[in-house]
Amino acid sequence: MNPLAIVSYTVTSAVGRGRAAHLAALRAERTGLAPRNFADAELATWIGAVAGLESVKLPTELTAFDCRNNRLAELALGTDGFLDDVAAARARYGARRIGVFIGTSTSGVRQTEIAYRERGGAESLPDWFDYRTTQNTYSIADFTRARLGLEGVAAAVSAACASSAKVFASAARAIESGFCDAAVVGGVDTLCLTTLYGFNSLQLVSNEICRPADPGRKGLSIGEAGGFALLTPDPEAGVAACLGCGESSDAHHMSQPRPDGAGAVLAMRAALGRLDPARVSYINLHGTATPANDASEDAAVSSLFGTATPCSSTKRWTGHTLGAAGIVEAAVCLLAVEHGFMPRSLNTREKDPALRADVLMAARAAPVDYALSNSFGFGGTNCSVLLGPAP
Amino acid sequence: MTACLVKAVGIAAPGLAGWAAARPVLAGESPYALVADTAYAPALLPPNERRRATNSVKLAFRAAEDAVTSSGADARQLASVFSSSDADMAVLHRICEALAQTPRVISPTDFHNSVHNAASGYWSIGVGSMAPTTTVSAYDASFTAGLIEAIALARDRAADVLLVVYDATAPQLLAEKRPLAVTAGVALIVAPDTPSAPGRLALELDGTGESPCANPALETLRGGNPALRALPLLELIAARRAGTVTLRGTGALHVTLRYAP
Numbered sequence: 296m297n298p299l300a301i302v303s304y305t306v307t308s309a310v311g312r313g314r315a316a317h318l319a320a321l322r323a324e325r326t327g328l329a330p331r332n333f334a335d336a337e338l339a340t341w342i343g344a345v346a347g348l349e350s351v352k353l354p355t356e357l358t359a360f361d362c363r364n365n366r367l368a369e370l371a372l373g374t375d376g377f378l379d380d381v382a383a384a385r386a387r388y389g390a391r392r393i394g395v396f397i398g399t400s401t402s403g404v405r406q407t408e409i410a411y412r413e414r415g416g417a418e419s420l421p422d423w424f425d426y427r428t429t430q431n432t433y434s435i436a437d438f439t440r441a442r443l444g445l446e447g448v449a450a451a452v453s454a455a456c457a458s459s460a461k462v463f464a465s466a467a468r469a470i471e472s473g474f475c476d477a478a479v480v481g482g483v484d485t486l487c488l489t490t491l492y493g494f495n496s497l498q499l500v501s502n503e504i505c506r507p508a509d510p511g512r513k514g515l516s517i518g519e520a521g522g523f524a525l526l527t528p529d530p531e532a533g534v535a536a537c538l539g540c541g542e543s544s545d546a547h548h549m550s551q552p553r554p555d556g557a558g559a560v561l562a563m564r565a566a567l568g569r570l571d572p573a574r575v576s577y578i579n580l581h582g583t584a585t586p587a588n589d590a591s592e593d594a595a596v597s598s599l600f601g602t603a604t605p606c607s608s609t610k611r612w613t614g615h616t617l618g619a620a621g622i623v624e625a626a627v628c629l630l631a632v633e634h635g636f637m638p639r640s641l642n643t644r645e646k647d648p649a650l651r652a653d654v655l656m657a658a659r660a661a662p663v664d665y666a667l668s669n670s671f672g673f674g675g676t677n678c679s680v681l682l683g684p685a686p
Numbered sequence: 687m688t689a690c691l692v693k694a695v696g697i698a699a700p701g702l703a704g705w706a707a708a709r710p711v712l713a714g715e716s717p718y719a720l721v722a723d724t725a726y727a728p729a730l731l732p733p734n735e736r737r738r739a740t741n742s743v744k745l746a747f748r749a750a751e752d753a754v755t756s757s758g759a760d761a762r763q764l765a766s767v768f769s770s771s772d773a774d775m776a777v778l779h780r781i782c783e784a785l786a787q788t789p790r791v792i793s794p795t796d797f798h799n800s801v802h803n804a805a806s807g808y809w810s811i812g813v814g815s816m817a818p819t820t821t822v823s824a825y826d827a828s829f830t831a832g833l834i835e836a837i838a839l840a841r842d843r844a845a846d847v848l849l850v851v852y853d854a855t856a857p858q859l860l861a862e863k864r865p866l867a868v869t870a871g872v873a874l875i876v877a878p879d880t881p882s883a884p885g886r887l888a889l890e891l892d893g894t895g896e897s898p899c900a901n902p903a904l905e906t907l908r909g910g911n912p913a914l915r916a917l918p919l920l921e922l923i924a925a926r927r928a929g930t931v932t933l934r935g936t937g938a939l940h941v942t943l944r945y946a947p
Contacts, residue, residue, distance in 0.1 A: 400801060410782075411859075412786045414859075426860070430778075431772065437825070440937055447891070448937075449936035450936070454801075454821050464820075471842065474891065488790065492790050542820065543817070544815060546811050548811070673807065
């Protein structure tokens with residue numbers, strides 16, 4: 296694909312609000328995870344909750360969209376000058392010529408959970424429950440579109456935990472095809488009982504903090520996050536660049552990765568395009584801290600890159616933010632590129648001796664020319680995004 | 687203007703069970719009649735997955751298999767785009783019911799089936815395809831959003847792409863909040879544009895209004911499911927008639943589709 300300039304980007308997670316908060320937490324090795332429950336869940340686990348969502352107010356004309364997921368979108372959009380940057384792009388390109396592609400796995404399902412709980416024995420869901428503007432998968436993309444005053448092509452991309460990596464590919468294709476001249480991409484997923492109890496039913500939720508790449512790993516910690524980026528084909532405009540995207544399917548199992556990592560290799564290779572793998576300075580791993588993911592991704596990374604490319608999972612900071620993981624970890628890669636900094640595999644007490652890739656046991660300060668972010672999801676869907684400095 | 691070629695169509699809707707049967711109805715050559723549906727089991731889904739797959743996944747397979755079979759395409763080679771407004775409201779209902787009980791026990795199969803890309807995942811497993819597949823949603827504009835994604839993907843890969851748009855009606859509680867009149871799926875196989883080739887479909891984001899079906903008997907269907915917003919286009923394809931239809935897009939967009947057989 297032709298490179299896209301990243302004009303502006305922002306990220307909000309349990310770590311904090313905005314790029315500076317994330318850079319500071321990554322450098323200080325300060326996690327956003329805490330041993331607590333969400334709502335009235337009764338699970339012994341750690342979660343990554345975003346502070347202050349309870350008091351977020353949506354603009355008056357958009358109150359129908361009010362739910363935890365759209366509140367997190369509102370909070371994230373109002374950070375790092377993102378609203379102003381999009382307004383400037385809107386003035387330049389026109390509201391109909393900026394596409395909106397937003398990843399989510401569960402959108403506003405928390406609202407539906409509350410409606411079902413509140414129903415008790417009644418034969419209908421409560422009157423206040425608005426399906427289209429909260430539960431529906433497109434709600435998050437429609438809210439983002441309306442909040443930014445955009446009227447062009449828009450879609451929610453919902454491919455489980457690869458959702459907000461795949462938005463970069465959708466946006467690149469839409470721009471190349473002339474459906475839009477610029478695009479807002481992003482991802483938002485919020486804590487809900489569906490994912491907490493759902494991953495628990497698969498015995499994938501850790502009762503202690505997640506430990507990617509550690510032989511004592513017990514599974515994932517779930518978090519919530521929202522992030523956005525503004526992409527244009529104008530190379531002059533960017534603070535960084537999206538240089539490639541690769542997508543593939545495992546064709547193996549609905550909830551287990553392919554053990555040989557062959558699907559992940561296809562996605563990473565497609566993201567690199569003609570770039571020599573040795574030029575990649577840092578890989579942000581999907582790294583959920585389940586044994587199956589660690590083994591499969593390690594096989595993939597070491598077969599394509601050898602064993603010398605520094606890599607780490609940053610889910611120990613944010614938790615696994617599911618449909619938002621792609622944009623959160625793209626933002627981590629952009630911070631790595633911008634500040635010449637590679638975060639370590641936090642909380643990994645020792646590296647699992649079965650893993651061959653160079654999992655960073657200590658943070659490293661070094662120039663990052665090319666950073667690759669991996670995101671994999673249920674259904675066996677894989678996506679890798681290659682990020683680098685502005686040209 | 688961006689264009690593609692339409693190489694095959696698949697459909698699974700009340701009274702429109704498969705393209706071979708639906709084509710003369712959509713072409714106006716025979717009347718629309720709501721006949722009892724025939725039994726269907728996904729031919730391309732291995733027994734293990736067939737057992738776990740939900741009705742919504744089977745619906746997507748039914749439309750997809752119809753398009754793939756009639757075109758003779760090699761499903762393993764096709765990249766795919768799945769588009770659905772609501773994916774699987776039956777699974778959503780079961781999970782939210784379970785979460786409202788004490789103790790809360792979710793079925794692990796329900797959980798992995800709850801992802802919006804379940805049909806896309808089962809499809810890639812079923813046909814053994816490692817090609818890219820993506821899943822989008824745009825509420826009632828899910829057909830146009832899926833078509834835009836499929837045209838862009840075909841252009842990007844310079845290869846044929848399978849588009850599957852589908853939505854199933856909800857259990858009663860949710861149906862009051864998201865009323866879909868019918869369960870339906872539509873599939874297209876689209877190829878990169880070749881000027882003057884047959885089956886050319888050009889898309890522009892400049893329309894106004896929304897075209898009704900040429901056959902008034904199909905209007906209820908069109909409004910009753912996001913996938914069936916495609917019906918005015920399918921009428922042109924079925925009749926092998928050149929023409930233009932307008933569908934609603936996202937935001938303020940109305941999408942003009944110009945078809946030449």
